[in-house]
Amino acid sequence: MAAARILVVDDEPDIRATIGDILEDEGYAVDLAESAAAAREARRSRQPDVVLLDIWMPDLDGISLLREWNERGGLPCPVVMISGHGTVETAVEATRLGAWDFIEKPISLTKLLLVVGHALEAGRLKRENEGLRRQLPAPAELVGSGRATQALRAQIDKLAAHDTGVLVQGEPGTGKETLARALHERSTRRAGPFVTVAAGAIAREHAAIALFGAEDANGLQQGLIEQANGGTLFLDEVADLDPELQLRLSSVIERRALIRCGGHEPVAIGARVIAATAHDLEALVAAGRFREELYYQLKVVPLTVPPLRERSDDIPELLRYHADWFANRDKLPYRHFPVAVQNRLRHYVWPGNLRELRNLVQRLLVLGSGGDVGLDEVELALGQVATATVPAAAAGSAPAIDFSLPLREAREQFERAYLLYQLDAAGGSVGKLAKAVGMERTHLYRKLKDLDIDPRGGARE
Known part of the structure; x- marks a missing residue:
C-alpha cells in the first residue's frame, strides 16, 4: 500500500524541513508548503492524509485557511495546528472549525509522531465509516468449500500478492463485488478504501463529475476514482460506461493521473482497478460499443465467477451462512434448512444466482414460522420467484x-x-x-x- 501522505504548511524553512525529514525517516510521503497559496496547490494536486498547519503565516493565517477549507466542502482530512504563541481564543476557534489537534513549538519529536499516527488512524476510521454508510450491508465472504469455490479462492490468494488490474466476469448475481472485496482484503491495500463505481446507477449528466471530480475558484470536489487512492477502485458493470467516460477512464489508467472537471493540472492516482461485467466485452469491442484499449487495460488478468448452478456443493453452506447473517442483521428468528430442503435447492437451477438465494433465505425467515424450513414453503417461494422473473408466454400463465x-x-x-x-x-x-x-x-x-x-x-x- 502507498505510504500515508502528510502536508506540512509552515513559513519557517528550518521547521518545515526538520518536520519533513523526520516524517520521511518514518516512512511517510511528505509535501511541503511555505504559504496558504502553496498549501492550496499541494492539496489540489495530491490529496493529503493529514495536514500540519502553522497558525501564523505571512499571506494568510492558518485559522483563515482552515475556515476556507471548512466552508468549501469540509476539511480534506485531519488537520493538526502548529502554534508557537497561540491563545485560548485561537485554540477555541480552530477547534470550532474542525482542527483535530495542536502541536506547540518547539516541536517534540515524540509528540509529533504520536499525534500524526493518531490523526492518520482517525482519518482512516472516518473514511471507513463513510464508506459503510454509502453501501448496503452485505456478506463479504466467499462462502463454500466445493471444488469451484476452492479453485476461485486459490486464484484470489495468488492475485492478492500482486497489484495488477483484474477483470471479473460472470452472470448477474454471481457475487462479483464480493469476490472483488475478498481480493482487496487479502491484498496489501486492505487498509485503504474500497470504492465502488456502479456505472449504470450514475445519472449521465453527473457521471463525469462523480467519477473524476471537479474544481473551480470556489474549491474542489473529489471524484470516486480519486477517493480510491491507496486502495481499490471497483468498476461494477463497466460495460455501462458511455464512450466518453470509457475514453477518459482509459487515459486515467494509462497515465495513472486524472484531470478534474474544470481543472487543468493532473492529479496522481494510485488505486488498484478491479472491473466487473456480465457482458461479453470482446463482442462489444467487435461491435464498436466498447473501447478496445480500455478492454485490454482492464483484462490484464481475467477472473471468471461460476454461476451458482455449477456450485451445488456450496448450497448447504450458503443457506446456513445467509440464515445466520439475516438473523443477526435483521434480528429475524434463525431457521434450519433440513437435508430434504437442501437437496431440493441443490437441484434448483438458480437463474438469479447468489442474489436469488439471498432473497429466498430472507423471504423464508421473514414469512415463515417454526425452527425448520419446510419443502412446501420452498416450493411456494420458488414458484413466486418464477412468476416474477418469467414472462407469461414462457410460464404459461x-x-x-x-x-x-x-x-x-x-x-x-x-x-x-x-x-x-x-x-x-x-x-x-x-x-x-x-x-x-x-x-x-x-x-x-x-x-x-x-x-x-x-x-x-x-x-x-
Missing part, C-alpha cells in the same frame, strides 16, 4: 395477482412483477431498464424505491 386487492395495490403488485422481470432481463442495469420500459432514470429510481425494489437485488454483487 399471467403473473399471479390477488384480484381481491384494491386497484392501487393490485397495480403495484403487477408493476413490481413487471419491473423485476425487466430488471433481470437487463442484467441488473438500471440504465438498460430505463430504456426498456421507456422511463426517465430519475422517475424510474423513485418508482423502484416506492415498490421496494433494490436495483442491486438486495445486496452489492
Whole structure:
C-alpha cells in the first residue's frame, strides 16, 4: 500500500524541513508548503492524509485557511495546528472549525509522531465509516468449500500478492463485488478504501463529475476514482460506461493521473482497478460499443465467477451462512434448512444466482414460522420467484395477482412483477431498464424505491 501522505504548511524553512525529514525517516510521503497559496496547490494536486498547519503565516493565517477549507466542502482530512504563541481564543476557534489537534513549538519529536499516527488512524476510521454508510450491508465472504469455490479462492490468494488490474466476469448475481472485496482484503491495500463505481446507477449528466471530480475558484470536489487512492477502485458493470467516460477512464489508467472537471493540472492516482461485467466485452469491442484499449487495460488478468448452478456443493453452506447473517442483521428468528430442503435447492437451477438465494433465505425467515424450513414453503417461494422473473408466454400463465386487492395495490403488485422481470432481463442495469420500459432514470429510481425494489437485488454483487 502507498505510504500515508502528510502536508506540512509552515513559513519557517528550518521547521518545515526538520518536520519533513523526520516524517520521511518514518516512512511517510511528505509535501511541503511555505504559504496558504502553496498549501492550496499541494492539496489540489495530491490529496493529503493529514495536514500540519502553522497558525501564523505571512499571506494568510492558518485559522483563515482552515475556515476556507471548512466552508468549501469540509476539511480534506485531519488537520493538526502548529502554534508557537497561540491563545485560548485561537485554540477555541480552530477547534470550532474542525482542527483535530495542536502541536506547540518547539516541536517534540515524540509528540509529533504520536499525534500524526493518531490523526492518520482517525482519518482512516472516518473514511471507513463513510464508506459503510454509502453501501448496503452485505456478506463479504466467499462462502463454500466445493471444488469451484476452492479453485476461485486459490486464484484470489495468488492475485492478492500482486497489484495488477483484474477483470471479473460472470452472470448477474454471481457475487462479483464480493469476490472483488475478498481480493482487496487479502491484498496489501486492505487498509485503504474500497470504492465502488456502479456505472449504470450514475445519472449521465453527473457521471463525469462523480467519477473524476471537479474544481473551480470556489474549491474542489473529489471524484470516486480519486477517493480510491491507496486502495481499490471497483468498476461494477463497466460495460455501462458511455464512450466518453470509457475514453477518459482509459487515459486515467494509462497515465495513472486524472484531470478534474474544470481543472487543468493532473492529479496522481494510485488505486488498484478491479472491473466487473456480465457482458461479453470482446463482442462489444467487435461491435464498436466498447473501447478496445480500455478492454485490454482492464483484462490484464481475467477472473471468471461460476454461476451458482455449477456450485451445488456450496448450497448447504450458503443457506446456513445467509440464515445466520439475516438473523443477526435483521434480528429475524434463525431457521434450519433440513437435508430434504437442501437437496431440493441443490437441484434448483438458480437463474438469479447468489442474489436469488439471498432473497429466498430472507423471504423464508421473514414469512415463515417454526425452527425448520419446510419443502412446501420452498416450493411456494420458488414458484413466486418464477412468476416474477418469467414472462407469461414462457410460464404459461399471467403473473399471479390477488384480484381481491384494491386497484392501487393490485397495480403495484403487477408493476413490481413487471419491473423485476425487466430488471433481470437487463442484467441488473438500471440504465438498460430505463430504456426498456421507456422511463426517465430519475422517475424510474423513485418508482423502484416506492415498490421496494433494490436495483442491486438486495445486496452489492
